[in-house]
Amino acid sequence: MTELQIGLLAIVLMLAGIYFGMHIGIALVSTSFLSVWLIKSPEVAARFVAASANDAIRDYLFGVIPLFVLMGMLVSVSGVGRDTFDVFQWLMRRIRGGLGLATVGANAVFAAITGISIASASVFTKVAVPEMIRHGYTARFSVGVVAGSSVLGMLIPPSLLMIIYGVLAEESIGRMFIAGIVPGLLLALGFALLIVGMAWLRPAMMGTHEALTGVCADGTETLGSAALKFLPILLLVVLVLGGLYGGLFTPTEAGAVGAAGALVIALVRRRLTWRKLWSVLVETGFVSVSVLFLIVAAMLYSRMLALTGMPGAVTEAITQLGLGRWGFLAAYVLLVVALGCIIDSVSIMLIMLPIVLPVARSFGMDIVWFGVITVVAVEIGLLTPPFGVSVYTVKSALNDPTITIRDIFAGSLPFVLMMVVVLVLLAAFPSLSTALARL
Numbered sequence: 001m002t003e004l005q006i007g008l009l010a011i012v013l014m015l016a017g018i019y020f021g022m023h024i025g026i027a028l029v030s031t032s033f034l035s036v037w038l039i040k041s042p043e044v045a046a047r048f049v050a051a052s053a054n055d056a057i058r059d060y061l062f063g064v065i066p067l068f069v070l071m072g073m074l075v076s077v078s079g080v081g082r083d084t085f086d087v088f089q090w091l092m093r094r095i096r097g098g099l100g101l102a103t104v105g106a107n108a109v110f111a112a113i114t115g116i117s118i119a120s121a122s123v124f125t126k127v128a129v130p131e132m133i134r135h136g137y138t139a140r141f142s143v144g145v146v147a148g149s150s151v152l153g154m155l156i157p158p159s160l161l162m163i164i165y166g167v168l169a170e171e172s173i174g175r176m177f178i179a180g181i182v183p184g185l186l187l188a189l190g191f192a193l194l195i196v197g198m199a200w201l202r203p204a205m206m207g208t209h210e211a212l213t214g215v216c217a218d219g220t221e222t223l224g225s226a227a228l229k230f231l232p233i234l235l236l237v238v239l240v241l242g243g244l245y246g247g248l249f250t251p252t253e254a255g256a257v258g259a260a261g262a263l264v265i266a267l268v269r270r271r272l273t274w275r276k277l278w279s280v281l282v283e284t285g286f287v288s289v290s291v292l293f294l295i296v297a298a299m300l301y302s303r304m305l306a307l308t309g310m311p312g313a314v315t316e317a318i319t320q321l322g323l324g325r326w327g328f329l330a331a332y333v334l335l336v337v338a339l340g341c342i343i344d345s346v347s348i349m350l351i352m353l354p355i356v357l358p359v360a361r362s363f364g365m366d367i368v369w370f371g372v373i374t375v376v377a378v379e380i381g382l383l384t385p386p387f388g389v390s391v392y393t394v395k396s397a398l399n400d401p402t403i404t405i406r407d408i409f410a411g412s413l414p415f416v417l418m419m420v421v422v423l424v425l426l427a428a429f430p431s432l433s434t435a436l437a438r439l
Contacts, residue, residue, distance in 0.1 A: 003039055007308030010035040024347040028297035032304040039307060052300040064173065066288035067255030068158050072114035073280045074262035078271045081123035083229040084109050090226050097199030097206060099135060100145045101192055103128045107149040108188040111156040112237050113258070117382060121150035121390045125397040139403050141206045144411020147394045149191055151379040151419070154345070156184030157241065160291070161378060164346060165371045167295060168353045173251045174244060178436045179368045183376065183426055190418045198414065232265045294350055302354035311358040318359055325363045329427060332356055333377045340381015344389055348378050372433040376423045383412045
């Protein structure tokens with residue numbers, strides 16, 4: 001077998017392993033080890049794995065992952081999510097479809113201090129869904145707007161997917177964060193316009209007439225109480241993002257400062273017991289270790305592909321097909337969305353990026369813009385059946401057997417369509433993603 005054939009076999013075996021239930025990291029490591037064994041020797045393969053593991057995450061930069069995860073977990077237990085929703089509920093109280101808009105707005109702000117869509121989905125399922133149903137919104141719309149708007153956590157900085165992309169593409173994480181600001185706000189605006197349009201054109205899909213036109217707030221909120229609730233959130237956002245974009249902190253330092261700020265908020269609010277602190281630390285460890293292990297596996301996989309000559313062969317094949325820049329981008333996005341139906345977002349990036357990044361560079365594409373396109377396409381997979389991580393997160397947090405997985409997928413569908421519209425806009429106008437990053 002030629003080295004290229006071994007590379008193709010490795011990809012097939014890796015996808016087969018994932019399909020039959022093998023953990024993505026194990027599949028990447030085992031197929032990479034086997035491929036290097038076939039190309040070189042068992043001894044070289046063993047040294048190859050050891051060197052990749054040593055090189056992959058020893059850099060100081062990787063401290064950003066556990067720190068931002070810790071910040072997100074502390075924010076979740078401190079009650080910031082509920083307070084954010086209360087503030088937006090009060091602001092949108094007289095607007096048609098106001099509770100839906102409040103959920104999107106609260107998710108957008110919450111995303112700016114967590115970066116994990118699963119955290120957003122879990123928090124707002126418990127906070128927003130009961131409130132919306134109580135005011136007469138349909139259960140399908142209520143869970144759909146929470147699942148749909150939760151994906152903002154993966155685009156609005158700080159974003160875990162942006163960090164992973166920056167590592168894999170060897171691109172500045174700070175630039176990736178900045179590039180996500182306008183697309184994130186554009187997506188949030190798209191969701192808001194969608195809800196307003198549904199409230200006027202298809203109100204039966206959302207709820208009763210009274211729900212859409214009545215005052216949603218309970219009447220006890222005032223400007224002073226809303227400002228008091230929003231102040232800690234605003235301070236944390238300014239502290240982390242302001243320090244990062246102002247050049248005061250590196251991404252890793254911003255994560256540390258944000259985690260410290262979230263800890264102070266949780267302590268001041270007296271929401272953090274020893275039991276909760278232990279749970280937060282354990283959960284942070286689980287998430288961080290799983291992500292870092294996947295990065296180690298992806299580094300090994302990427303080096304194995306380079307050894308087989310696969311990236312160069314794929315670049316040459318696509319060039320000979322005559323797809324061109326836009327044909328390649330369309331095929332890539334469709335493939336990412338299709339993969340989102342069966343595997344999680346991090347795994348998609350780990351599998352695809354080592355292959356497609358050389359092709360994107362050969363077409364002269366801006367790698368920061370390509371990263372934003374990738375993250376939005378991957379986010380669509382968070383809402384598409386049968387995998388839909390955000391959908392299953394909402395279901396597990398609901399504790400309501402009358403609302404089925406099918407209801408959540410159906411409620412999320414309009415938001416998936418809006419994401420497709422935003423993706424087309426971002427592809428057509430790259431400056432939406434790159435203008436701020438170039439400053």
